[in-house]
Amino acid sequence: MSMMRNRLFLPFALLGAVLIWFVAWPLLRTITAVTPAALWHTLGEPEVAHAIGLTFGASAAATLLALVLGVPLAYLLARAAFPGKALVEAIVDIPVVVPHSAAGIALLMVFGRQAAVGKAFAALGIRFVSATPGIVIAMLFVGLSFLVNAARDGFRSVDPRLEHVARTLGASPWQAFWQVTFPLAWRSILSGVIMMWARGLSEFGAVVILAYHPMVAPVLIFERFESYGLDYARPVATLVILISLLVFLFLRWVGRDAEA
Amino acid sequence: MQKPEGGHLRIEHLRLRLGAFQVADLSLEVEDGQYFVLLGPTGAGKTVLLETIAGLHRPEGGRLWLDGEDITARPPEQRGIGFVYQDYVLFPHRTVAENVAFGLALRQATAWERALPWLARRRLRRLARAQAVTDALDLLHIGHLADRHPRHLSGGERQRVALARALVVQPRVLLLDEPLSALDPQRREALRGELRRIHRALSTTVLHVTHDFEEAVALADRIAVVHAGRIEQVGTPEAIFRRPATPFVAEFVGVRNLFAAQASPAGKGITRLAVGGLTIIAAGHAKGKVHLAVRPEDIVLSRHPQESSLRNVFQGRVTAIEPRGALVYVTVEVPRSGEKPLPLVAAITAPALETLALRPSDPVTAGFKASAVHVF
Numbered sequence: 001m002s003m004m005r006n007r008l009f010l011p012f013a014l015l016g017a018v019l020i021w022f023v024a025w026p027l028l029r030t031i032t033a034v035t036p037a038a039l040w041h042t043l044g045e046p047e048v049a050h051a052i053g054l055t056f057g058a059s060a061a062a063t064l065l066a067l068v069l070g071v072p073l074a075y076l077l078a079r080a081a082f083p084g085k086a087l088v089e090a091i092v093d094i095p096v097v098v099p100h101s102a103a104g105i106a107l108l109m110v111f112g113r114q115a116a117v118g119k120a121f122a123a124l125g126i127r128f129v130s131a132t133p134g135i136v137i138a139m140l141f142v143g144l145s146f147l148v149n150a151a152r153d154g155f156r157s158v159d160p161r162l163e164h165v166a167r168t169l170g171a172s173p174w175q176a177f178w179q180v181t182f183p184l185a186w187r188s189i190l191s192g193v194i195m196m197w198a199r200g201l202s203e204f205g206a207v208v209i210l211a212y213h214p215m216v217a218p219v220l221i222f223e224r225f226e227s228y229g230l231d232y233a234r235p236v237a238t239l240v241i242l243i244s245l246l247v248f249l250f251l252r253w254v255g256r257d258a259e260a
Numbered sequence: 261m262q263k264p265e266g267g268h269l270r271i272e273h274l275r276l277r278l279g280a281f282q283v284a285d286l287s288l289e290v291e292d293g294q295y296f297v298l299l300g301p302t303g304a305g306k307t308v309l310l311e312t313i314a315g316l317h318r319p320e321g322g323r324l325w326l327d328g329e330d331i332t333a334r335p336p337e338q339r340g341i342g343f344v345y346q347d348y349v350l351f352p353h354r355t356v357a358e359n360v361a362f363g364l365a366l367r368q369a370t371a372w373e374r375a376l377p378w379l380a381r382r383r384l385r386r387l388a389r390a391q392a393v394t395d396a397l398d399l400l401h402i403g404h405l406a407d408r409h410p411r412h413l414s415g416g417e418r419q420r421v422a423l424a425r426a427l428v429v430q431p432r433v434l435l436l437d438e439p440l441s442a443l444d445p446q447r448r449e450a451l452r453g454e455l456r457r458i459h460r461a462l463s464t465t466v467l468h469v470t471h472d473f474e475e476a477v478a479l480a481d482r483i484a485v486v487h488a489g490r491i492e493q494v495g496t497p498e499a500i501f502r503r504p505a506t507p508f509v510a511e512f513v514g515v516r517n518l519f520a521a522q523a524s525p526a527g528k529g530i531t532r533l534a535v536g537g538l539t540i541i542a543a544g545h546a547k548g549k550v551h552l553a554v555r556p557e558d559i560v561l562s563r564h565p566q567e568s569s570l571r572n573v574f575q576g577r578v579t580a581i582e583p584r585g586a587l588v589y590v591t592v593e594v595p596r597s598g599e600k601p602l603p604l605v606a607a608i609t610a611p612a613l614e615t616l617a618l619r620p621s622d623p624v625t626a627g628f629k630a631s632a633v634h635v636f
Binding site: 159161162164165166167168169170171172174175178179180183184 | 335336
């Protein structure tokens with residue numbers, strides 16, 4: 001299908017081009033300002049490699065938690081009518097609007113060393129402040145909205161009568177969910193997974209309040225920039241941008257083939 | 261495929277409310293092997309009623325019995341009641357054969373496959389090649405579509421897949437929700453024939469919901485006319501069309517001259533219809549047990565027999581004259597040897613009635629063209 005020519009297209013394209021330039025150019029500048037040899041050298045630094053591994057791992061853990069806890073919730077939000085549903089939906093959306101440093105403070109109030117929940121977990125040997133679990137819950141808090149909402153929209157787009165038919169053919173509710181609804185909503189859920197995971201990779205504000213150490217990549221970039229300046233921060237930034245892009249492209253590609 | 265066991269459905273004082281739709285007190289009995297049609301206007305909540313029978317909604321009151329067992333509280337997967345939606349609702353992520361195999365795979369699932377359904381995928385793939393699935397596909401003439409995905413099928417093909425998917429697990433009762441109304445007229449007629457053929461072959465109990473009276477008459481052993489969540493009348497097709505019990509039924513079915521007949525081809529593009537001792541000539545081809553209808557407006561009355569092109573001319577006697585709006589409905593009873601007379605209703609204008617000066621019990625000639633006889 002060829003697109004209809006429209007007099008508006010040219011001015012609109014010019015306006016849009018400004019925005020695209022605004023995103024692409026700084027990224028491109030950062031990537032090209034560093035030689036491959038310098039990148040390789042940076043990756044070899046134990047501190048950098050550790051930070052990058054920690055960032056990816058913590059974000060994956062947060063996403064997995066949200067998957068286990070959030071997909072059932074998303075299904076309920078898509079299918080069930082219950083009192084307080086609007087409130088639950090609002091709560092799911094709130095992390096998107098709360099400033100992330102404020103979110104970090106809020107989490108500290110509950111999961112900190114002095115708080116009841118924090119103490120209970122401490123008894124189990126899990127610390128949140130200045131520890132990896134703290135990074136994970138910070139990423140969970142700021143990213144769960146993406147996953148839950150995407151999964152909810154995915155479930156909503158599956159005709160409930162498909163489940164009805166499966167039931168009349170002998171499926172239990174559990175079987176109808178896993179064999180019909182989940183596979184059909186999977187693409188939306190996966191896109192939620194990608195968004196949430198990417199959100200976790202980039203998280204700075206909430207993480208830095210709960211756990212400056214161990215250092216995730218965004219905190220490391222910030223620290224190098226603060227302590228040594230742009231030249232020292234840039235190779236790490238470049239590395240993180242490149243890896244993020246590669247992973248992003250890979251997951252997009254997986255998502256496209258998921259149904260085939 | 262063989263006939264499933266049982267299939268006697270009894271609905272007792274069912275009460276139901278869902279949104280604006282309400283059933284106050286509905287009772288109904290469908291015999292084992294019967295083709296039962298619920299006939300009512302579109303949007304009368306018939307889908308909700310069927311979903312309740314299938315166990316997808318819980319009624320507010322009343323009981324459902326299947327072969328003497330109370331199934332009111334049973335979940336749908338334990339009822340053995342099949343369901344086919346108007347718009348088919350095929351699993352879009354499975355092939356035609358996998359859609360049909362779905363119910364069988366569930367029945368054969370091991371405990372592990374029930375708990376971890378992603379293990380069930382392999383069984384589904386294997387069963388898609390099973391004999392029972394092939395038989396079901398062949399029964400519906402869709403064997404050649406086995407490996408296609410539903411999105412590549414036409415409406416009629418999808419409906420056949422939906423029927424095969426429901427039939428392959430041998431349901432005790434099959435619920436059909438407006439199964440033909442989403443199809444174009446040609447496909448509708450073909451699939452109507454299929455439904456009749458399949459019902460004769462399997463004698464599965466069928467509860468079929470429709471707003472189309474012709475469909476109801478063509479398929480039903482028994483019809484219940486429903487209106488506003490209530491049953492207005494239950495009976496054989498002829499009984500309902502001949503003796504509407506309520507004004508609503510009379511209005512809704514709208515047909516006055518409807519008769520069961522035995523059709524045999526008479527050559528030259530005409531069909532001979534035996535209606536209990538009388539012979540009616542119709543245009544077109546038909547064979548076996550059929551129904552015929554003649555619109556009252558198509559029946560011509562005259563005082564004396566006249567030579568004309570009308571293929572159907574009968575001598576009778578006027579038994580009733582009812583003016584209705586611009587027309588007058590004149591009932592003429594045509595005597596038959598050894599049987600009750602055949603009532604024909606003709607609609608004529610008031611001036612025409614004046615000219616003929618007809619009064620009850622007057623002799624009269626009623627005629628209509630072969631092409632005015634509607635066979636189905």
